[in-house]
Amino acid sequence: MIGNGPQGSSLGVNVGEHSSGRRAIIDIGSNTVRLVVYNGPPRAPVVILNEKVSAKLGKDLNKNGLLSAKSMQTALAALARFAAMLDMLGIDDVDCVATAASRDAQNGPEFLASVRRLGLSPRLLTGEEEARASANGVIAAFPGARGIVGDLGGGSLELVAIDGDVCRGGITLPFGTLRLPDLRSGGPVRFASAVRDGLARADFSSGAGQPLYIVGGSWRALALQAMHDIDWPLDDPHDFELAPDVALRMCRQLEKAKPEKADPRISSSRLASLPDAAALLGQLVERLSPSRIVFSSWGLREGLVFARLDAATRAQDPMLAGVEGFARSASVDPQHAAAVARWTAAVCEQSPQDTNLRLASTMLALAAMRTEPNLRAQEAMSWALRKRWVGINARGRAMMAMCVFANSGLTEVPPTFARLAPPEDLRAAVGWGLAIRLCRRLTGCADKALALTALRRQGEELVLVLQEPVEALLTTSTTKDLKHLAEWTGLEGRVKTGADA
Template sequence: MSGSIQQGEKRAIIDIGSNTVRLVVYNGPPRAPVVVLNEKVSAKLGKELGKTGLLSEKAMHAALSALARFAAMLKLLKVTDVDCVATAASRDAKNGPEFLAAVRNLGLSPRLLSGEEEARASATGVVAAFPGAKGTVGDLGGGSLELVSIDGDVRRGGITLPYGTLRLGDLRAGGPAAFAATVRQGLTRAGWSGGAGEPLYIVGGSWRALALQAMHEIDWPLDDPHDFELSPQTALQLCRQFENAKPEKADPRITASRLASLPDAAALLGQLLEQIGPSRIVFSSWGLREGLVFSRLDAETKAQDPMLAGIAAFARGAQVAPDHAEAVAAWTKAVCAAPSTDDNLRLASTMLALAAMRTEPNMRAEEAMSWALRKRWVGLSARGRAMMAMTVFANSGLIEVPPAFSRLASAEDLHEAIGWGLAIRLCRRLTGCAGEALARTALRLGEQELVLILEEPVQALYSNAIGKDLRRLAEWLGVDWRVRLALDARSNELNAASVQ
């Protein structure tokens, strides 16, 4: 495969794993691809591998049947950009070459990834989801565990170990002490010594199931496991709890097969926590497949903020032009105390707040809150989600903080976000987001006063309702307020005339 991915071009990844065979079709913005089709079959290619060294006939039949369907589906969808990869089971099995030959007979072109290539692809997916991330990526598949270091990019020297979920049951049969020794010795033989005191980013369906159950146990206010974090102490406590028995009350989103593998996945994570000593555990829903997509982007696209790319595409679908949102964000910037690191978050919150205005009035606040808290915005933290949700709330005139938000962001952050939302509300109600109105009006915040500046041609835009919005914003900021006319709204020079 060659060439870069273009905007709006469908692209597909077929992942022939040791446990599942999966097809994912992506569309939308290249930097924040949208999943339009996601199918998997639990073929369990690696189930008998540890005992026989072979892929079983039953597993190969299930996998090939699924792949035949995938090939037919891609033709119907007219998707020609397809990357088909095979991982640990196909790599380790004696009859792996024969199986891949059968896959080629279906019209697919499978690439057999080495252990290091698999590790690097998964780590690339994490770097794509968490720009600038530093630490260790651990990817638990059905046949293997991959570990690789990242530091804003993927470092060389990733390792692969035969500790996939399909093999963990046998490895744990000798008891906890023997299993701990197996993991410790495996890391030593592979020469792994990194990760202490740094984040551990973990990837894989069984570990995502662990995240879902952990979120269920602590009544976490978000339901997307992506970017869910645990301290090493809490994670180890939960791992010890889960490794001994399946939960009595499992999260309903966990499938039966993932629930069955939960004790083994928890036991392995517990050993990694003890052996590596990370500073925190971060769950990533982006891994190998997203890494393969990201690796083909050009440098300029890779450098984009995935949160902004995703929300901008969503806002366009709601008929909100990103340049209009940028103009509103610029108009409201004067009253925002957030540091420059939050500028993208404020712009994204503005886009979502404006998109909410395209829905029915009785649904705006609730629907926009759901967008902020529940949609998978890659690159958006729990803190950012709460601030974004609070922004869209305040844009609708609601300033009471829901209790759940206080678990995600500080009181200071939420206070700041309410200011963002009230400023957006004032801006859109005053100007209608019209370009000329935005250019001929402005806000200025001093130490003791918030001033709304109006050029004479747009004086008629001011009303009692606008005055109430301005007063509410000023009171929230803890300052007085005033409206003044000016020859140039972009200038700090004001005349003495006041609008009452």
Template sequence: MSDKRAIIDIGSNTVRLVVYNGPPRAPVVILNEKVSARLGKDLARTRRLSDKAMSAALSALGRFATMLDLLGVDRIECVATAATRDAENGNEFLAAVRALGLNPRLLSGEEEARASATGVIAAFPGASGTVGDLGGGSLELVAVDGDVCSGGITMPLGTLRLADLRAAGPARFAATVKAGLAGAGWKNGRGRPLFIVGGSWRALALQAMRELDWPLDDPHGFELAPDIALRICRALEKGKMDSPDPRISASRLATLPDAAALLGQLVERIEPSVIVFSSWGLREGLLYAQLDAETRAADPMLAGITAFARTSLVAPGDAEAVARWTAPIYADGAADAHLRLAATMLALAAMRSEPNMRAEQAMAWALRKRWIGLDARGRAMMAMTVFANSGLTAIPPEFAMLASEADLNQAIGWGLAVRLCRRLTGCAGPALAQTSLLLEDGQLVLVLDDDMQALYSNGIGKDLRQLADWLGLGWMVKVIAEA
């Protein structure tokens, strides 16, 4: 059986195929293709999927089915959402999809909400608050508290409907959103994070990041305080935009004012503590639901970085051994221990690059690559660890926007410790086993078995002294004779 797995998402605006590979807990996208079939266009007026939209969707789905066969993908989940669900001829359309050899499952509004919320839980383990998923045909809201809560709602507030709803003016639109929430009995989320999913809202995140001169460029995990979110939404809904982010497609740019207007209303009505943008939603939620309990419980950050480090010929066992070697000088909790291990993996992977590329690659890997389960603070600490492992201890200004000085200084210590370990031992198992780093009476002590003395040099002494100075400690070398 192939390790590849695929999700086909028949949405109200786009029909999309995503093929994944890599670690189950941190899947890697190897194919992502969409067609803007706009199944939900005019649905509110006609109650039917148009022949033109169905033809475009079926043509795309036929290609997807052929592509999956050619790729040898045998784990395929195909789902249809709001437009197909609401259309009078939805069953007719699904029958045509089945004739292509696919097996579509029509999701109810609550199932759609739960799948999106499950994707957020997968991306942000332990997430607690509200998940909002804006699609072409509907808006889903569901509460989460480490798991998906019951009582999710769906409302006809998708991007294909918003322009008509806003045409009556801001006051009427605000009343529509307020009445929709009240009619659905939605009272959750006040003072808790609002996790938002959907392409139009990701476009809003890209524009906000540009306007705020944010040092990261991946919208996943980007956060906005409610007052800042409202200010940006109010400007965007009026079409006020100095310079659009070039990564926003023309189709998304067209929906940006409507998506901003809706988000502004939700922020005012729900009163969240923070708005968190998630690139994981329905499709990733469906994948996550397929996993066993043990795999679900795994740390997605470590799973993703471990798989990535392997591509740089870094064995996970080597990184774990180096992290254990440096551990005695740190009293970090479980979360930071995971972060330190991940940073160690990335630091060792960077050493496989040419020296003149390491700092640049560290910046790109840590700050720009999508790591699920890693926040802005963690990204900055990871990048600073890789920098220090290369002997660089000056903190770049963009890092200081993402993490505190204390956190970055701690990461520099991590990197200097990795530098000392790898230069002393070469990450060789016997050398790691017969050397150690300890704290004794306010001093940093490098312990060597007698037959490892030859590994010590003036350069290693400088590395040891630099780490000790950074930690504010004295230092010494202790040689243990064989019994």
């Protein structure tokens, strides 16, 4: 998804606030207790610390309605460590939340009282609040998204409709991964009936013909397995999609047994829960009839961060904000990158939704120049394809990768890219990269040189204009760069200098 609604830059880099105050989320879940510390742009927070402990607070809830003493002890030990770490790091912007297990257990209040004695201030989320937080995380990652969000945790499944914003009526169902083994022990027919009845009791029938965005570690493991099975060129499960029939077929296979050849990135605990998670997803696909299944790595925690942002910051393009933050860390001035993007615009014919993508690609291309020459092309391509950008799809990643590749003078399209983007889009991205290459090699991206030179398309000609003070910038190499770019775009290259400029 590229620039489909959030504030664009118009090649002016107006993504807004760039403050990087650290903030932390402590998520006391039914399966794990986790601390995540974020830094970087508020609209595209970067994880700088992520630590979890598998406390399994919700493991025995179905038996006696209580959090076990062992689970509480494990959780409290982890939380004590988290509190001490935050104190040593000097982080006081902390949002501590508790979800299904603490909410459903009879001794949940006593457990949360123990948490408070550690100096933390846990908020007990209702089922609807939990659903809305997860939905906010999806909306933050997929601006303007419409459909259904499903978040599978250890103790519960949350479902909520979204329509560019979170709709009312989110529900929570007792279908968490810790409870699924008991629910499935009676056989597939009884399990299907339990899911159907749960949806009916909650009066949740939305979703037909709309995307189903799914959140949760066990479902991300399912995405990793699907990507492994088809040898997908990307390795980030975020924004990976499955058609309903493909997802249903895969779920029917996995619900019977763990895969014979599992993706090595799937942990042993996630692998153990894969059949149960697949069985539940299969039921949801059958009951909700979605148009497609989209995996999201952003969920409850990112939703809590997003909910605190002001309206202007929320409206920013998360992809552009993330790339800009990365570019700044590589000593690239986003304003200079925007000037380069404007300089190259004459040969970058594209639909308006690609304006931010081209600017982000320009930032990465210039950042690549800060690395060692023998690493530039491959490292920049890895940034484009493998970093956790949000607000960008497979097509956008492939175009970004081809742009930074061409910036190094390489125009041959890797065969795997054809699975990610149409040939005409990849060819256009090569043109972006060649134009950036010409600009930076001619002007050094100096403000004065950019102001006294221009690249113009005049009929069937691509004209490089140099005013008299900078005529000396033109070299044999930059003349060849102009010729290469002109040939790539099907034009005749020409240079205008001095009085002719």
